[in-house]
Amino acid sequence: MSATNGFRDDILRHLKYSLGKDEAHAQRTDWRLALSFAVRDRIVDPWFASTRTAYARQAKRVYYLSMEFLIGRLLEDATVNLGLMDQADAIFDELGFDLKDVLSDEPDAALGNGGLGRLAACFLESMSTIGCPAYGYGIRYEHGLFKQSFHEGRQMEAPEDWLNQIHAWEFERPESAFRIGFGGEVRDEHGRAVWTPSEAVIAEAYDTPIIGWQGRWANTLRLWAAKPENMFDLGRFNAGDFYGAAEAEALARTISRVLYPDDTTDEGKRLRLKQEFFFTAASLRDILRRFKSEYSDLNLLPKKVAIQLNDTHPAIAGPELVRLLHDEQNLALEDAIAIARNCLSYTNHTLLPEALERWSEGLMWDLLPRHMQLIEAIDADHQRSHPDRKVAMRGDGDVLMGPLAFGMAHKVNGVSALHTDLMKKTVFEELHRLHPERIVNQTNGVTPRRWVQAANPRLSGLITEAIGDAWIEDLEQLEKLVPLADDAAFRERFDAAKRANKADLAQYFSERDMPVDPDAMFDVQIKRIHEYKRQHLNILETIALWQAIRDDPQGDWVPRVKIFGGKAAPGYFFAKEIIHLINAVADKINADPDTSHLLKVAYPANYNVTLAERLIPAAELSEQISTAGKEASGTGNMKFSLNGALTIGTLDGANVEIRNLVGAENFFLFGMDASEVVARRAVEGHAAQAIEADPRLARALDAVRSGTFGEGFEGIVDNVSGHDYFLVASDFTDFYRAQRDVETAYRDRDAWIRMAVLNTARSGWFSSDRTIRGYMDDIWHARAIAAE
């Protein structure tokens, strides 16, 4: 019985016995689920072996606590990592189906907003591929990030409901449940603090196996769902109070009902804090339960447990771990604090002031009274050892989650070299001076399995043909491609792969009434919509280009398609105006008979992980144009370089390291650097000056203000020509110059492809495997082990 036949039989067996469907009546979803179950069967054994080996080897485990895991689809990832893609392709071909079509039936697990959530997902896959014993802990949101659609160019939001169908990749764990309390009071009983919560919910675990490359190891993503202590109040039901009967359940489930869609603004909502404590407390309980099932001496905890806080969202872990060790395990307070600190480490992902979490002490006293007491004690303990320094964890009636996380962590890291440096000079300046060894850098990375091997099979095949397939788990082997940049035949095939990917994307767009020319340059900016990411700078340059083409239609223009993708937080008005403007400009320019053969704008709605996997392999120009000093790292920038797109960008975040590795000559740099930005912002009237000095910019802004693209965009023009905090006006002229340089380069196909090959070849360092090895060595002191 060949492996393929065994696999085929398992698919048919699941269709019949797991889904109760016979082939004749099976829908696409049935086939997708049958395939999922057959693939899942092949994950369970390595999964169990990994868990068993970690216990047998008394290995140190890593616990990654994150409010977000932007996983996307799982079936293709698992099939690729198990090396079953070709078999699945052959089986479905024989069954008369297109595997790609079956795979496209899976909904994205959109349990995240953007960079932070996707990084967590890449990290889980890399920890499994490396064989680092680890758990991801998060929330099983019933509704992930909202679905975006456009109505008359404006963003509309609709609930995302990935769980309104069978979810093939989770195992419910009713036996792993914890009672999580809120509110109530703290009484002192013989010198011991006893917290009696006034309300409680049950946190129930759902496990998803995360298989690594070649299925050698699998870790667990444990997501907590909120359930009521008692499901249904029969008494109230019998009394005819039907709502009352279901109230407890509805209230409890609210905690894991929906992901907060903000990715840069701390709303400070009570429910958000409940979500943060809910999953953090359940995770710490589970971690201590597992530790105590193997060891009795709590002083061993830091040797066996490393807990990573993905930003401040789980920072309540500091006080909660101290509470568990001191109040429940009876360790002395200072010992509890020391042990907790040696287990905990914290990653900062943003310097934006509005994104730094602070909770009112009033709310903290109300919701978590014992934790507020402990925060005071921890703060006092920290200040005691540094009386003269302003390193308070509280200020103006708020608990500052950044300083609290910093104070309760043995290591704190930034996510790119520039960002880590800025952390030391700005938000954590005083704390850094106090703890000069605590801040380290771990530049982000992305998993090459999803973002190259699976998303871009044409390029992957070409690379493997040229240098073998070891690159997939040792990405810096891509360096071996450098000499091939000078090989015309290889360049030819490299370009052919990109060309074919562009044709696929053009097909996808034409099916959605967005016809584009596959021979035009595909210029892509895909990320959350935010002023600091400057999508409005990109659309203003697009307008100026359009005007220039109209001035000189016979000019030697390079046909270009400007592709945008991204959601705005529902409450972020300005970002929504930027979306509206981009769609309005698209309508105008795409309908212009004189220019539409030279310039098109495409903005597919509902940008998510799956759409990124479709857009990035077809991209030629990657827009990384944030105001220097604002983008902590970026990870899309890495995905584009690996897939042979050239970057136009500022010296911001990881762009700096990408440019250093691929070579300045293979990168289109523009704009001010982080220190020039600070200096320029201090110049009175900096925007007006810039507009004064650049007629193209003035003309583009006039067109927007005068209604060329419709009414209602004054806000954007006023901002860019007024306060312009993100220096769109001041960076415009150089951006326009860089875009013209891009066109000059693009005209020389050979030179362009050569640069593209060098970007792919020299981007291997941006593998999340390299990043995870950095965390293992510098922060977690954890070692990889192989499953027995």
Ligand SMILES: CCc1ccc([C@H](C)CC(=O)N[C@@H]2O[C@H](CO)[C@@H](O)[C@H](O)[C@H]2O)cc1
């Ligand atoms: C409290 C609301 C909130 C929610 C999420 C966040 C995240 C930290 C925002 C985020 O996703 N940051 C991005 O993290 C990526 C992974 O490190 C970086 O590559 C991006 O530069 C950074 O913007 C801030 C504030």
